[in-house]
Amino acid sequence: MNKPLRKAVLPVAGLGTRFLPATKATAKEMLPVVDKPLIQYAIEEARAAGIEQFCMVTGRGKTALVEHFDIAFELEATLRQRNRVEALEALKGTQVEPGSMVTVRQQVPLGLGHAIWCARTFIGDDPFAVLLPDDLVLSHTPCLKQLADAYRETGGNVVAVVEVPREHTNRYGILKTGKDDGRLVEVLGLVEKPAPEDAPSNLSIIGRYVLMPEVIGHLAKMERGAGNEVQLTDGMAKLIGHQPFHGLRYEGTRFDCGDKVGYLEAQIAFALARPDLADAVRGFLHKYMK
Numbered sequence: 554m555n556k557p558l559r560k561a562v563l564p565v566a567g568l569g570t571r572f573l574p575a576t577k578a579t580a581k582e583m584l585p586v587v588d589k590p591l592i593q594y595a596i597e598e599a600r601a602a603g604i605e606q607f608c609m610v611t612g613r614g615k616t617a618l619v620e621h622f623d624i625a626f627e628l629e630a631t632l633r634q635r636n637r638v639e640a641l642e643a644l645k646g647t648q649v650e651p652g653s654m655v656t657v658r659q660q661v662p663l664g665l666g667h668a669i670w671c672a673r674t675f676i677g678d679d680p681f682a683v684l685l686p687d688d689l690v691l692s693h694t695p696c697l698k699q700l701a702d703a704y705r706e707t708g709g710n711v712v713a714v715v716e717v718p719r720e721h722t723n724r725y726g727i728l729k730t731g732k733d734d735g736r737l738v739e740v741l742g743l744v745e746k747p748a749p750e751d752a753p754s755n756l757s758i759i760g761r762y763v764l765m766p767e768v769i770g771h772l773a774k775m776e777r778g779a780g781n782e783v784q785l786t787d788g789m790a791k792l793i794g795h796q797p798f799h800g801l802r803y804e805g806t807r808f809d810c811g812d813k814v815g816y817l818e819a820q821i822a823f824a825l826a827r828p829d830l831a832d833a834v835r836g837f838l839h840k841y842m843k
């Protein structure tokens with residue numbers, strides 16, 4: 554029997570340099586898509602996959618992320634007094650079970666692998682999910698739920714993967730693929746940001762993972778990879794051949810909200826998916842498409 558998946562790590566300690574000046578005094582993960590910050594989408598997706606314990610890996614200037622999941626006593630009292638039922642309802646998704654969310658600090662952003670290693674005490678001996686909040690997935694079944702189901706099926710590491718244009722392989726972690734049934738693909742190797750001519754495929758990892766705790770031992774060696782950072786991809790690559798490792802072609806559309814164009818596209822796609830906004834948005838889009 555596989556150990557149940559109950560824990561998620563959300564690394565949010567990056568500098569968000571591609572979004573300066575917006576991210577000078579605000580965390581990138583607090584940027585909203587329509588009316589909800591990226592971090593809340595990630596927490597809600599994790600919950601929908603059965604996650605009960607959350608660990609945010611934070612850094613300097615990220616306190617708003619913690620505040621967001623706390624009770625805003627004065628605000629809520631005022632809304633209650635004014636009988637603002639809808640506004641109170643909108644706050645529901647920000648409530649977490651007392652004691653279910655912890656934060657650890659990554660004092661220096663040395664890379665995603667280092668950020669995950671910072672959560673090692675929280676992870677302990679359990680399998681865990683990783684969600685990068687700047688990757689947003691619009692899907693029928695929440696993306697992490699799809700991964701959690703695949704974990705139950707395969708009993709090992711599972712990462713969400715998508716085909717990318719070959720000229721973009723140098724932006725992502727790329728798979729060397731084995732057996733492939735069109736949905737689940739066996740992972741034979743992983744390379745972080747390979748040049749298109751060196752890339753073993755064009756299947757890229759997106760910011761959703763289910764990992765076994767043994768990855769921490771490999772990350773602890775603090776070996777520097779692409780960009781001189783401690784890369785999660787390099788730590789995961791060491792598990793291949795020792796544990797099941799699969800890529801899952803998830804159902805849904807991923808938006809890279811760490812990138813300006815991806816972020817703008819997410820705004821439009823998520824607004825069009827909202828019954829209360831779709832008509833108005835479609836209406837004004839026509840104006841700009843002329």
Ligand code: UTP
Pocket residue numbers: 564565566567568569570571572581610659661662663664665667668685686687811
């Ligand atoms: P990115 O590669 O998007 O980096 O990190 P970034 O610093 O956030 O943004 P740019 O590239 O400077 O604009 C992907 C995820 O990993 C986290 C980030 O917070 C983001 O959720 N991360 C990255 C860390 O927590 N620590 C790190 O050292 C690096």
